Amino acid sequence: MKKFLGAAVFGLLSLQAFAQNEISYTVSFPNVIHHEAEISMVVPNVPAGTLKVRMSRSSPGRYATHEFGKNVYHLKAFDASGKQLVIKQTAGDVYEIPNHGSSVKVNYTLFGNWIDGTYAGFDETHAHMNIPATFAFPVGMDNRPRLVKFNYAEKQDWKVATQLKPMANGTYFAPNLQYFMDSPTEIANYKTASWQVKNTDGKVQTVHLITHANDDQKTIDNYAEMLKKMVDEHFAVWGEFPTYDYGNYYFLDDVYPENAGDGMEHRNSTSIVQRTPKIAGYESNLLGTFSHEYFHSWNVERLRPKTLEPFNFEHANMGDELWLAEGFTQYYGNLLLTRAGLKTADNAIQTFNGLVNAVLLSPGAKNFSPIEASRYAVFADAGVAIDQTNKGNIFTSYYTYGAATALALDLRLRAEFKLSLDDYMRALWKAYGKPEIAYTVPDLEKTLATLTKNPAFAADFFKKYIYGIQKNDYAKLLINAGLVLRKANPGKAFAGFGKINTLDGKLILGQTLMGTPAYEAGLDVDNVLLTIDGEVLKDVAAVTAITDAHKPGDVLKVTYLYRGEEKTAQLTLIEDPALEIVPIEKTGGNLTPAMQTFRDKWLTSQVKSK
Structure with missing residues (x-):
C-alpha cells in the first residue's frame, strides 16, 4: 500500500512537472477565406534572461532551407497578466523578448496559400498544415512537450487528421519539438x-487513407484496396512493419488541380498533395507518390542517416x-x-530505362559521385535560386542517381550472390532501423560486407560507385533478366541543343550540357539561334528537321546572337547517345x-500466401 501511494504521488508530481513545462498552442481561422490563421503560443516556466522565439527555416523530409518566417506578421507577446512585452526582431524569423515573467504568450497571424508537403495552406475547404511552416517555437526548449488545440466551430463539417496523439477536449499532443515538427495536420471534411x-x-495496427478530394466514398474505398496490395509488398521487403506510434499510420492525401503537388514523409504519416481533378480516373498515375512515401516509414524515418539526427530547424542538414x-x-x-500488380513489367522497364540514361549520360553523374549529389541537396531540394546555376552540368538528382545505384546493386546481388536488394534492406533494418541506431556510409558498407560474406566486393562497390564516379555495366547486368540495353536511335544525328525556348519569334537556347555538340561548339544559354546550315530558323521544328536530314559526323555552320552580336560556330553532329x-x-x-526465372523473382509479387 505504501509503495502504491508513493507511486501515485510520484505520478502526480510528474503530471505537475509536465504541465509546468508544456508549450501549448491554439489555432483559429477567422479569416480563412483570405488564407490566414491566428496562432497563439503559451510558454510557461520561462527561464530568466532573453526569451528567443523563432520560425523554422527547414522541415523534416526537406533538405534545403525554406524561409517560413516570411508569412508571419502581427507578432506580439504578453506576460501572464496580459501586459504587452517589448520584442526585438533580430532576424527575419527570430524574435527576442528581453524582459518577461515566468509565463509568456505569443500571438501572430500566419498567411498560407501553398498546398504541398512543405508549406501551409488555408481556405474555406480545409486547413493544410506542415508544422514547421505553421508554428513558432521557443529556442532551447526542444525537449518540452507540446499541446495544440484547433478552433474551427464555424466549420461544423471539419475534422482533424494527424499523427499527433489525440487528448481530451479536442487537443493533440507531441512529446517534444522533433516529434511535433514531424506531424503534418489536415483539417477538412475529408x-x-x-x-x-x-x-x-x-x-x-491501423492504416488510414485520409482524402480531401472531389471523390465519392466508393472511389476512396476502391483506392484503399489498391493501397492494401501496395502495403503488402512493402511488408514483404522488410519482413515486418515499423511500430507506429499510437498504433496508426496516416496517408494524408489532398487532391485538387491547383495544388502545388508534393509528397513528404513523416514518422507515422505522409502528406501527399496531388494535382488532378480527383482520384477517380487517375488512380494508377497517383500511386507512385504513395509507394515512395510509404517506403520511407522504414527507410529514413527509422533507418535513418546520422546526419539527420537531430533535425536542424535553423538550417539545412548536410548529408x-x-x-x-x-x-x-x-x-x-x-x-x-x-510486384503488386498495380503497374506492368513494361512500366517498370520504362522506369529503369530513365534511370540508366540518367546515370550513364548526364554530366552530373559522369563527374560527381552519389555522395556529392547528396550534398547538393541543400541547394536542390525545392530550393529556389534567383540567379542562374550550372546545375544541369554538375548535379544529377540523388533520387535518380541513387535509384540507378539500387538497380545495379540489386542485379549484382541476384547474379553474383543469389541474394537481392531486399536482403540488404532487411539487414540494414535489423542492424540500424529497428533499433533506431543512426547509420553512416561506412555502416552501409559494413552491412553489405556481412550480408555477402565478401568484404572485398563491398569495399570495391563503395569505392567505385558510391565514393567514386565509375559506373556499373548495366548491359551485362540487365541481360540476366532478358533485358537488352541498346542505342535507342542508332545512326540518328544529335546536336544537343536541349530545350529551345521561343519568345517573340526568337529561338533561345537553354543551358547546354557538357559533352553535347552544342556545348563543344561554344553555344550557351540565352544564345539566339539564327541559321543552321544556311537555313533561316523560323521555329523549333525547323531545327529538328535540319538535324534529322544529316548524319553523325556532319559539320553544321550555326549563326546566333550573343549579346546582340552575330556570331558563328561549327557544330559537329554525333550519334544520338540515348x-x-x-x-x-x-x-x-x-x-x-533462366532469364525468365531471374525476371520473375525480381519483378513479381513477394507476398507469401496468407
Missing part, C-alpha cells in the same frame, strides 16, 4: 478508409547518404507497384528459362 495490418509480433535514403526509396517505390531497355523477346532474341 473521406477516409481504414484497414488493419498484423505485425510479426501479432500486434495489430552524404541521400542516394540511399531517397534514391533506394525511389527505386522501390516503382518496383513494388509492379539508350533503351528492351525485353529480349521483343528484339527477336531468345528469352531463356
